[in-house]
Amino acid sequence: MSDNLTRTLAEHVCATRFDAFPSQTIHKAKLHILDTLGAAIAGSASGETGAMLEMLRLRGTAGRSPLWGLQVSADARTAALVNGVSAHAYELDDSGGCDHSGAVVLPAALAALGDLDHSFSGADLLRSVLLGYEVGRRVLEAVGGYEEHNGLGWHSTGTCGAFGAAAAVGAMLNLDSEAMASALGTACSFAGGTWAFIHNGSSAKKLHAGRAAEGGLMAAYLAKRGFEGPDSVFEADRWGSFFATFGAGRGDPTALVQDFGANWRLNRCSIKPHATCRGTHAAIDALDLLLQRHGLTAGEIAAIEVDISRFQYGMCGGKVVESRAQAQMSLPYALAARLRYGKVFLAELEEAAWSAPEIGPLLDRIAVRIDPTMKDEDEPAITIVTANGARDRLVVEFPLGGPQNPLSDERLIGKYADLAGMVLPTPKVDAIRDFVLGLEHQSDARGLLELLQ
Structure with missing residues (x-):
């Protein structure tokens, strides 16, 4: 392979040791793992996961x-596929990475863990997960950032997440830099997923997390077996490269590797207190x-x-709520709820909530206006008008659960x-919690797998 961004990124990933991560980053990683597991265990009872089980005839x-x-x-x-769908099913998984990094990286990593015939320490698992978060987010930043990339119609969980999953699993398999570069190159073949789901409340959004986890795992597994991936997926001026194709050449490819290790991307991720699209959270908080x-x-x-930006309006400004997926993506419904x-x-x-007779009149009281002066990433401004005509306006710049306003x-x-606890008995819920919160001290992370069933 040539000396390019793909190889450089692979070398950085392979060279990063567990002790490169500060203790506060390790602690935050454990909380994100626990949060993802909670969302996914609850999500295992979702209709989306049920459909996957039926389609795959799993029992x-x-x-x-x-x-x-x-x-x-x-x-x-x-x-990896099914657990990724479960993790994203209820919109309660973390955000701010490739978008939903936890629902992609952790299902891939723990699926690979089950394949290992040797012990694998909790510290090594944490390293792999952190590197998955790092790569997924860096790909998104380099292709133009969340608003730019998603504004083109791509869903970054699916497009950028595959690279994060490949990095995480590749780290677990101890790939050398050449094989890691192949894994990252092959992951591009699994990148996909658009925002077409937004128009009718489709369940396809949940599939994007699962497919990215599955694709990244496959890319790393293939690389381990000598499968050669393309060496120019991150070259901006190459026909067919990820940046040229998925970003229309608008990003900054150097962001992929610049200052690697200086500021770990998981530190930028958010954990959700509300069961709706992250774009609705500042409004709920306000x-x-x-x-x-x-x-x-x-x-x-x-x-x-x-008052909302044009980008945010397209993502979550709609008032039509005829399914759980539409309710999850509707800022007006979030306020009405x-x-x-x-x-x-x-x-x-649930349908009983969004179809309740009181919701329609509440939605009628909510007016959503596009403010052309707002940037895509600006949080919405919320103005309440009381029955006596008093008005007050508030913008929450840092929604609850984000790094600047953490839970x-x-x-x-x-x-x-x-x-x-919606699915598992209390003793098992507690055992998972204790295992994850002490993960860096676990001699064999595979002990977590039995607890999750």
Whole structure:
């Protein structure tokens, strides 16, 4: 292979040791792993996962990699696919990486873990997961960033996530830099997924996480067996390269490797307190704060005005809610649910909640306007109008759960326990928590796999 960005990135990944990660980054990684597991275990009961199980005819023991929250195991490729779908099914997985990095990287890594015939330390698993987050996010930044890439119609969880999964699994397989470069090159062949799902509330969005996990795992497995990937997927001026094809040449390819190791990308990721698209969270938080500031109840709100960027409007500005997927992606519904139910979590995404007769009138009170002066990444401005005509406007720049406004460890662990407890008995929920929170001290991470079934 030539001396290019693909090779340079591969060399950086292979050269990174566990001790390169600060203790606070390791702690945050464990919390993200726990959060992803909680979301996925709950998601194992989703309709999307049920459809996958039926389509694949999965039941009983058919491999060494568990399907989390189920009494089923499968081959690694299938486990990565199904667990990725489960992790993203309820929109409660983390964001801010390749977009939803946890739902891609962790299913791939733990699926590969089940294939190992030797012990694999928890520290090595953490290293692999952190490198997966790093690569997935760096690919997104280099192709132009979230707003630019997704604005072209691509869903970055699917397009950039495959590279993160390949890096994570490649690190677990101890690929050398040449094989790692092949894995990253081959991962480009699995990159895909567009925002077409947004128009009718399709379940396809959930599939993107699973397919990226599956594709990245396959790319690394093929590289381990001598399969040669293309060596120019990250060359901006090459016909067929990822940046030229998926980014229309608008990004900065040097961001792929610049200052590698100086600021680990997982530190930029967010953990969700609400069960809706991350683009709705600043609005929910703003409404929370405005109601608290004035001591108002839902009945005292005559109207809510939302000023939003054109990009955010296209992503989550719609009011049509005829499915859980549409409810997850609707900012107006998120605000209506917050007014009606006081929170926006799993119960508020069920049909009984979004079809309730009180929701329609609340949606009628919410006006969403595109502000042409707003940048794509700007958070929406929320204005409440009270029954007596008083007005107040608020923009929450840093939504709850982000690195600038993090959830407490206690609340995050509680979120995990609530989600995992929907499917697993309390002793197992607690055992998973304890195993993950002490992961860097575990001599063999494979002990986690049995707990997940």
